[in-house]
Amino acid sequence: MSVPAAPQVTDLRFEHHRTTSRLLAVETAVPRLSWRVTGAPDDWRQDAYEVEVTRGDDGGNGTRVTVESGEQVLVPWPTTPLVSRQAAIVRVRVRGGVDDATHVFVPTGSDVTRPNSPEPAAGAGWSQWSAPIEVEAALLDDAEWEAVFVAPVGIGGIGERAPIVSTIVEVPEDLAAARLRATAHGLCEPRINGVRVDDSVLNPGWTSYTHRLQVVTWDVTDLLHPGTNTLDVLLGNGWWRGHLGYYGDAAVYGDRLALAAQLELTTADGANTVIATGTDWTARESAVVANDLYDGQTTDLRLANTTGPAHPVEVVRARPTGAARGDAAPRLVPQVAPPIRPTGVLPAQRVWTSPCGKTLVDFGQNAVGVVCLTARGLEAGAEVTIRHAEVLENGELGTRPLRGARATDTWILPDAGEHILQPTLTLHGLRYAEVTGVPDLAAQDIELVVIGSDLEQAGTFSCSHPLLNRLHENVMWSTRGNFVSIPPTAPSATSVSAGPATSRSSPPPPPTCSTPPYSCGPG
Numbered sequence: 001m002s003v004p005a006a007p008q009v010t011d012l013r014f015e016h017h018r019t020t021s022r023l024l025a026v027e028t029a030v031p032r033l034s035w036r037v038t039g040a041p042d043d044w045r046q047d048a049y050e051v052e053v054t055r056g057d058d059g060g061n062g063t064r065v066t067v068e069s070g071e072q073v074l075v076p077w078p079t080t081p082l083v084s085r086q087a088a089i090v091r092v093r094v095r096g097g098v099d100d101a102t103h104v105f106v107p108t109g110s111d112v113t114r115p116n117s118p119e120p121a122a123g124a125g126w127s128q129w130s131a132p133i134e135v136e137a138a139l140l141d142d143a144e145w146e147a148v149f150v151a152p153v154g155i156g157g158i159g160e161r162a163p164i165v166s167t168i169v170e171v172p173e174d175l176a177a178a179r180l181r182a183t184a185h186g187l188c189e190p191r192i193n194g195v196r197v198d199d200s201v202l203n204p205g206w207t208s209y210t211h212r213l214q215v216v217t218w219d220v221t222d223l224l225h226p227g228t229n230t231l232d233v234l235l236g237n238g239w240w241r242g243h244l245g246y247y248g249d250a251a252v253y254g255d256r257l258a259l260a261a262q263l264e265l266t267t268a269d270g271a272n273t274v275i276a277t278g279t280d281w282t283a284r285e286s287a288v289v290a291n292d293l294y295d296g297q298t299t300d301l302r303l304a305n306t307t308g309p310a311h312p313v314e315v316v317r318a319r320p321t322g323a324a325r326g327d328a329a330p331r332l333v334p335q336v337a338p339p340i341r342p343t344g345v346l347p348a349q350r351v352w353t354s355p356c357g358k359t360l361v362d363f364g365q366n367a368v369g370v371v372c373l374t375a376r377g378l379e380a381g382a383e384v385t386i387r388h389a390e391v392l393e394n395g396e397l398g399t400r401p402l403r404g405a406r407a408t409d410t411w412i413l414p415d416a417g418e419h420i421l422q423p424t425l426t427l428h429g430l431r432y433a434e435v436t437g438v439p440d441l442a443a444q445d446i447e448l449v450v451i452g453s454d455l456e457q458a459g460t461f462s463c464s465h466p467l468l469n470r471l472h473e474n475v476m477w478s479t480r481g482n483f484v485s486i487p488p489t490a491p492s493a494t495s496v497s498a499g500p501a502t503s504r505s506s507p508p509p510p511p512t513c514s515t516p517p518y519s520c521g522p523g
Helices: 466-482 500-504
Strands: 009-013 022-026 031-040 045-057 065-067 089-096 112-115 133-137 150-152 163-171 174-187 189-191 210-221 226-238 258-267 272-276 283-284 289-290 296-300 311-315 333-334 342-348 350-353 360-374 383-389 390-394 396-398 406-414 419-422 430-437 446-452
Touching: 009 089, 022 031, 022 174, 022 210, 031 045, 031 089, 112 406, 150 163, 150 174, 174 189, 174 226, 174 446, 189 258, 226 258, 296 419, 360 383, 360 406, 383 396, 390 430, 396 430, 406 419, 430 446, 446 466
Parallel strands: 022 133, 210 333, 296 406
Antiparallel strands: 009 031, 045 065, 045 089, 065 112, 089 133, 150 258, 150 311, 163 226, 163 283, 174 210, 174 258, 189 226, 258 272, 283 311, 289 296, 342 446, 350 360, 360 419, 360 430, 360 446, 383 406, 383 430, 390 396
16 A cells, blocks of 8 residues: 655745745744645645744744645745744645545635644644744834945046945954845945955845835855955946936946945844944945946956045935936835846857957857956956847947947956956846957856846756747846846847847948947947
């Protein structure tokens, strides 16, 4: 006789966040729960679930709540609400049976809740507990946000080098936990003791800045050490001040970059210290000479390790001051959208020389991201330039569909050592790249890093028809490419209504090695 399958609770998650072993800064005090049941017979149905919630201040004695219900999607938080910064460990199990005449089910909508449920006897029909998940509340009260927006004074203006806003942090010996919360007018890229806090980019993403700004929270406990630490935050133009929209307008939301951040240190005794942005922070120029989502990024690595003068910062208003200004300060809300980060890599499929003598690279398909190039053996001051496009025209890089977008990344090297060149304050839609300044480029030294919102694929499709399968793959790639925070109409270019097909709607003029829009000349 075969042993009946045992139901298992999997994919436990909160609100609309993806499944993870730990969820930081959930946006509500009563996060709803969802899960899936696997391993059960086809005719098995859930008729009850039990949730166990264990908090750090309850001595390890979790609260169990049993609910007579078949619901598994966005079920209510079962116990007392979380408070700001509070963490809890949650796990779930279910009870049910096969759909036959001997089993009585509770109809949906007739839920019965029994708090503080005792441990049921063995063999009572319950599944095993799900894997535990830790959930931690964000700052749920505006009064707990101590940071103000600060902007560099004398540096970081339009057309100037990207600024770094910094502070020195003294960390106690008995540090138990540390959280960094940050948002910005523009993009923010934090580093602690010179190390990036994670691999996400283009934070805090694009929202309706006149109404809300997302606050990103990082666990930075492991990046700090007892004693003196440095916190540096690089600011970029992004959607706030860079070119934006069909007409390529700049500084739509404001003409100054600013940062609001606070580092929260919790010691072993539970005491909490907050280091928040204020006029005691300082600013300096970075090695990023220029950055724009449409035009690309220029970085002079000779400036990376130089210590420039410290400039003051001043407090600025939170609300936008550009053409898209609002009547009130935007709300600061926890980040609920998936972070923007590298989601894959496309290796170079072919490297060759064009009719005009340019080095071209084909990554095999259109995608949105940045090119990562390894340069070595080039003299100090050598300039490496990478231009991007989705199509070729007459054997050259086809930049006409980009309209006014330069889509160009430039690097100036400090020495002949090995340098990995990958921008973090821009992105491009491309299949092809043109590389200048690297003689005899090898395919293994260049790749396309795919960047987008870190979406979780909910399902798959395949059939017996290869063209239909390919169509589905194209739709998936197009969706991934357009989901970078708020999905745009077209990825990373002013070609909102001028996609790759535009360049083929009428025959292009003959190629020339001296005039744009073809890549034989400067773009």
